[in-house]
Amino acid sequence: MLDSARLTHLLPTKMRSQVDSYFEALSVFTQIRDPRVLRSLGPSGIRGMLLHRGRQNEPTKIPCNYMAHFDWNYPADQPAMAELYRRAKQGQWDSDEMPWHTDVDPFNYEVPLLPDNFLDPQSLADELGTKFTNKELAELRFSVVCWLLSQFLHGEQGALFAACQVTEAVQFFDGKMYGATQVMDEGRHVEVFNRYLDQKLGRLYRINDNLFVIIDSLMTDSRWDMKFLGMQIMVEGLALGAFGVIYKVTREPLLRAILERVIQDEARHVHYGVLALREHITTQLTERERQEREDWAFEVAILMRNRFMVYEVYEEWFEGLMSREHWRRFITNAPGMKMFRQVMFSRLVPNLRAIGLLSERIMPYYEKVGLMQYFDGVAADNLTSDQMLRELDGAVAF
Structure with missing residues (x-):
């Protein structure tokens, strides 16, 4: 990352924080190695991370340009997808x-949304030179869980629209039939997260800039397989891990019941992505095209990792009191956020391997950012939702 601290140390703390956010955005895109990936993500990055289009408290209009694929012969030549379609119908x-x-x-306190040790409030108090009251700690945890669930909701709206596009654009008919069930799933997920935030918590945070960039990029890309890769593998795969963490640590029964159902749906969605892309990437693309998608997946993985810096909570609570850099260090090391990254990428990386987007060429970059430790994990096509839930129920949280 660019050393913004050296350049802005004379500015007031709040202004320094705002400038640091721009340096951070610039750093993300200056580190992209493949110019094709930069051309793909760059315009979305400007709209999301510099212009903050998702945080303007008004609807966002994103132009879409892609080909709808009709097949008037209705072939039934993808038995694995047909089986997913059957399971999806039964799983509604x-x-x-x-x-x-x-x-x-x-x-x-007896039914916490998040456990006390999800964050590390003592290190934060030490950084600020203060001491939090129990009421303040409870309010901070409340802000964090509202932020997390808000991002889940925004991600599900993106998934709803992407599922519509993918269903139109995908080139195999069994995939279209399955895709129709996913559209229904995503609509239901939007409903339950919105209802929970509105009726039970009463707070909604705006979409995080990094998440906006990814959704904007997917909506505007004309290539069906990029929409598939971005939503079914990247966003859905990481969301599956994030949902699993909250399911694991929360003691609130309604939220836990919602997440159990959503996880079962999402497991099918990621499985669908692996089935659809594995043959396409390994047999239908040129090596140059495959490498572009491999690079794109890596850059989006970094964006998704940065998505969970919870800056919106920082801006609400601590901007002007501590630097953005210090908050970033705190939230990165918080036990709950460490668990987020571990579970999310343990779901994502094996799926990238399974579809042919983790070649020896890209592995050193994953190694550098600490993600190769998940390489040997189980991919979505070999992991059922029941297995996943059993793992979560049996795992130690922190």
Whole structure:
């Protein structure tokens, strides 16, 4: 990252924080090695990280340009996808079946939304030279969980729109049939997260800039396989891990019930992405095209890692009191956020390997950022949602 601290140390703390955010955005894109990836992500980066289009409190209009693929012969030549379609039909659920009557008190210490040690409040207090009251700590955890669930909601809206596009653009008919069920799934996920935030927590944060960049890039890319890669493998794969972390650590029964159902849906979605892309990437693309997608996946992985810096909570609570750099260090080392990264990338990296986007050429870059430790994990096509939930129920949180 560019050393913004040396260049801005004379500025007031709040102004220094704002300038640092621009340096951070610039650093992300100056480190992109493949000019094709920069051309793909650059315009979205400007709209999201510099212009903050997602945070302007008004609807965003994103131009879309892609080809819809019709097949008037209706071939049934993808048996694995047909099986996913069958399972998806059987796995549909009604959001009204959730126990919405549950009384959710975000400040109830006996039924915490997040455990006390999800963050490391003592290190934060030491950084600020202060001491938090129990009430302040509860309010901070409340802000963090609202931020996390807000990003889940925004990601699900992106997934809803992307699923619509992919269903139109995908070139195999069994995939279109399955895609129709995913559109329904994503709509239901938008409904339940929005309902929970609105009716139970009463707070909604704006979309994080990094997430906006990814969604904007997917919406504007005309290539069906890039939409597939971005949403089914990257966003859905990482979301599956993020949902799993909250499912693991929360003691709030309604949220846990919602996440259990959502995880079951998302496991199918990522499985679909692996099935659809594995043959396409390994047999239909030139090596140059494959390398572009490999580089793109790496850069998006970095953006997704940076998505969980929770800067919006920093701006609400601590901007002007501590530097953005110090907050970044704190949130990176917080136990809950470490668990986020571990679980998210343990889901993502094996799927990239399975579809042919983790060649020896790109491995050193994953190694450099500490992600190669997940290389030997189980890919989505060999992991059921029931197995995933059993793992989460049996794992130690921190």
